[in-house]
Amino acid sequence: xxxxxxxxxxxxxxxxxxxxxxxxxxxxxxxxRSLDGQVQEIKSDVLNIASELNVLEERLLxxxxxxxxxFVSLDGEQDFRLDAMQIDINGEPVAYHIYxxxxxxxxxxxxxxxxxxxxxVTGNHEITVTMTGxxxxxxxxxxxxxxAFTKGVKPKALGVTLRSExxxxxxxxxxxx
Amino acid sequence: xxxxxxxTGLLLAGCLAAKPSVGGELKDLYFGExxxxxxxxxxxxxxxxxxxEVKMHAGVDEPELDTLYYHIDxxxxxxxxxxxxxxxxxxxxxxxxxxxEGAVDEATRNDAAFRLARIHFQKSQMPEAMQALGRIDxxxxxxxxxxIEFLRANVLLAQGHPGAAAAPLRALQGSRSFxxxxxxxLGIAYLQGEQRQEAVTQLDRAGQTNAxxxxxxxxxxxxxLVLGTxxxxxxxxxRAADFFDRxxxxxxxxxxxxxxxxxxxxxxxxxxxxxxxxGILADREATDFAAQEAMLALPYAYGKLDVHxxxxxxxxxxxxxxxxxxxxxxxxIESIREGKFLQxxxxxxxxxxxxxxxxLRSLPxxxxxxxxxxxxxxxxxxxxxxxxxxxxxxxxxxxxxxxxFDSYEELVxxxxxxxxxxxxxxxxxxxxxxxxxxxRIEQHSMLVKRRxxxxxxxxxxxxATRQEPEDLKRIEMxxxxxxxxxxxxxTVMTERTQRLKGLLAFTLATDYHNRLxxxxxxxxxxxxAMHIAQVEYDHYVRTRQxxxxxxxxxxxxxxxxxxxVSQALDRIGLLMARQGHLIEVxxxxxLVSRRARLESFSDKARFALADxxxxxxxxxxxxxxxx
Numbered sequence: 073x074x075x076x077x078x079x080x081x082x083x084x085x086x087x088x089x090x091x092x093x094x095x096x097x098x099x100x101x102x103x104x105r106s107l108d109g110q111v112q113e114i115k116s117d118v119l120n121i122a123s124e125l126n127v128l129e130e131r132l133l134x135x136x137x138x139x140x141x142x143f144v145s146l147d148g149e150q151d152f153r154l155d156a157m158q159i160d161i162n163g164e165p166v167a168y169h170i171y172x173x174x175x176x177x178x179x180x181x182x183x184x185x186x187x188x189x190x191x192x193v194t195g196n197h198e199i200t201v202t203m204t205g206x207x208x209x210x211x212x213x214x215x216x217x218x219x220a221f222t223k224g225v226k227p228k229a230l231g232v233t234l235r236s237e238x239x240x241x242x243x244x245x246x247x248x249x
Numbered sequence: 250x251x252x253x254x255x256x257t258g259l260l261l262a263g264c265l266a267a268k269p270s271v272g273g274e275l276k277d278l279y280f281g282e283x284x285x286x287x288x289x290x291x292x293x294x295x296x297x298x299x300x301x302e303v304k305m306h307a308g309v310d311e312p313e314l315d316t317l318y319y320h321i322d323x324x325x326x327x328x329x330x331x332x333x334x335x336x337x338x339x340x341x342x343x344x345x346x347x348x349x350e351g352a353v354d355e356a357t358r359n360d361a362a363f364r365l366a367r368i369h370f371q372k373s374q375m376p377e378a379m380q381a382l383g384r385i386d387x388x389x390x391x392x393x394x395x396x397i398e399f400l401r402a403n404v405l406l407a408q409g410h411p412g413a414a415a416a417p418l419r420a421l422q423g424s425r426s427f428x429x430x431x432x433x434x435l436g437i438a439y440l441q442g443e444q445r446q447e448a449v450t451q452l453d454r455a456g457q458t459n460a461x462x463x464x465x466x467x468x469x470x471x472x473x474l475v476l477g478t479x480x481x482x483x484x485x486x487x488r489a490a491d492f493f494d495r496x497x498x499x500x501x502x503x504x505x506x507x508x509x510x511x512x513x514x515x516x517x518x519x520x521x522x523x524x525x526x527x528g529i530l531a532d533r534e535a536t537d538f539a540a541q542e543a544m545l546a547l548p549y550a551y552g553k554l555d556v557h558x559x560x561x562x563x564x565x566x567x568x569x570x571x572x573x574x575x576x577x578x579x580x581x582i583e584s585i586r587e588g589k590f591l592q593x594x595x596x597x598x599x600x601x602x603x604x605x606x607x608x609l610r611s612l613p614x615x616x617x618x619x620x621x622x623x624x625x626x627x628x629x630x631x632x633x634x635x636x637x638x639x640x641x642x643x644x645x646x647x648x649x650x651x652x653x654f655d656s657y658e659e660l661v662x663x664x665x666x667x668x669x670x671x672x673x674x675x676x677x678x679x680x681x682x683x684x685x686x687x688x689r690i691e692q693h694s695m696l697v698k699r700r701x702x703x704x705x706x707x708x709x710x711x712x713a714t715r716q717e718p719e720d721l722k723r724i725e726m727x728x729x730x731x732x733x734x735x736x737x738x739x740t741v742m743t744e745r746t747q748r749l750k751g752l753l754a755f756t757l758a759t760d761y762h763n764r765l766x767x768x769x770x771x772x773x774x775x776x777x778a779m780h781i782a783q784v785e786y787d788h789y790v791r792t793r794q795x796x797x798x799x800x801x802x803x804x805x806x807x808x809x810x811x812x813x814v815s816q817a818l819d820r821i822g823l824l825m826a827r828q829g830h831l832i833e834v835x836x837x838x839x840l841v842s843r844r845a846r847l848e849s850f851s852d853k854a855r856f857a858l859a860d861x862x863x864x865x866x867x868x869x870x871x872x873x874x875x876x
Contacts, residue, residue, distance in 0.1 A: 103831055104629045104630070104632060104633040104831060105629065105632075107633070107636065107824065107827060107828050107831065108336075108633075108636060109339070110824055111336075111636040111639065111640060111824060111828070112336070112337050112338065112339045112340070113339075114643065114817060114820055114821060114824060115293075115335065115337055115639065115643065116337065116340060117813075117817055117820075118643050118646070118647065118817055119293070119296055119297055119300065121647075121650070121810065121813050121814060121817060122293075122297045122646075123297060123300065123301050124806075124810060124813075125650055125810060126297070126301065128657070128803070128807070128810065131798070131803075132657060132660065132661070132799075132803060135795055135798065135799070137791055137795055138795075143278055143281070143282070145275070145281065174288075174289045174290075175285075175289065177288065177289075178284075178285045178286075178288035179285070181284070181288045182275060182281070182284060183281060183282070183284045183285025183286075183287075183288045183289075184275065184278055184281030184282050184284070184285055185282070185285050186282055194788075225791060229278055231278070249278045249316075
């Protein structure tokens, strides 16, 4: 009974459609797969271009003798939500970043963000890190710290680590990587 | 379609869950940066950084001094994961193969073998996947033990060995991660192995497992739907209806379950019961495949119940709905033909959540994407769509890079104009200073050697003052004169010269250590001065080199990159056009097919509407004619 009733309806309603659609879908599937191979090739080529371009940009814009890069990471569990961060070098603001939810999540999972790449001459300098955000209780907070560092002839990488000390206290640490 | 693709969908779901991680304290900044992008789903940026970092690590002379050394296995695993997630299946696996072939411990090797097998599985290379799984031997990390067995079962199922797949699936029945999926897949394995009774029992069990989240609930619904469909095909309508009723009313399989439940009741000639699920379904989303069928099936059931007036009204409603949907489909087909679908796809702001394709329908003049849901669920179409979006992203990146080349060339030009006139004079002055410094360095080296010699072989005359050799010379001249004229001078003169000579020798001998100490101290002071001079010299050389490097040697590189970018843009343009056309063709075919179905439904409804009116009128006439 089921088969009889259903078949009647299906025959009337679907008629010729599945046959037609089936053949074209297969054909499209083959074309899609063929294109997929070519898309993978171009992805690989563009990745190589990106890599070459990065090297060129680094040589041209941030030579090793003056290169300074600042990275940010979170350490352990946080009882705050980081909203924004400002980096000043020798009193001059060089980076200001507002965090999206995705970026914050990536930091919480252990990712490291390059927040600034620039140039400074060899010698002694000062970095100021200012972070703003919200505490678990909804209150606003802002922390700031000054740190001295020395730039030598090699590229300099500074790591800014934010750690929650509980009770709404947050420490900012800056060190060499 | 049917069971095979249904099964594949669920098989893949469990196998793609692999998250990149550091595994311990992070020591390599650039690996951390790659993870930062990967965690945000930006696998292009993640690959760009990690690929470069891994290549650089491979090129260093002492890899154990490189910070990536501590994470190299995790980095190579992540590279494979990123390549897969960026849909670069052809490249994926190279880095993991490198781990397998390297000198690593047993647990890492087994982890690598598992990851390689998973890549082969996703590339549909089942023999290679099985071969990789065969390399797993000895200590297996606890975290991936269930994953390995689940993958093994899926590979066996895909190879058409359901009997062999059943053993690992049975072992996974209590697994926290794969319990629900393994229960369903075991039922499918029995079904593929033609063990129908075992399949029914197992799917019944899978349809009642404890569910901990939406995914588990969906698997449970799916098990009940598959089992109900099996029983419906077997003609066991009452039991089939029970299993369809187990499917949640709000889950992803509810519409199909409601439709099938109605057909089960209808087949059992229980028309009143059929009206209930179809009544619910007919009020749902008018674009849904099952709901549209229910709009026609519901009045059909009322007709069977001899409620022809109600049936006629419902056929009328169905006709109105089908008419509106046909118009919508026609407009959607037209919109795709005009290129609006691809334009909407390329809009980045709409792609912020996983349901973005569905939200396209809200854009003006965009096609009704609800009709494309079935198409979107197909692997090939999804790949094509994703490829189109990836190509659009690559195109945007390349256009941005291309715009940067002019700035770079201008920067190089400005630097060249600034430094070129200054450098000849600077170089001339430097050459003078350079020769003086070299002389001083040579003198300094000679003095250091003399001090070192004096420490082993004392030579007091070497430390004589400037006056002392002159005094000695004068004394010796006096002595010679005295000898020549000995008769004229008394002996006392000769004694005096000898005393003076002795005094000189005595001073040189007794003051030697003090003089050596003084000499050493002065030399050390000179060392410090020489060091400062050398630092200044090195600093100058570096600055001079930096000046040259800031504008020399870029022209060729920029030109080469400009050509590469331009060629890549041409290729991407071509690929986007082909991929876009294919997407449009397939989407239009899907919509045309749905429109044809609705047109056919409309014809049927129109015919049935007239029939229902006739029957209702006949019934009314009979009632009125009755005494």
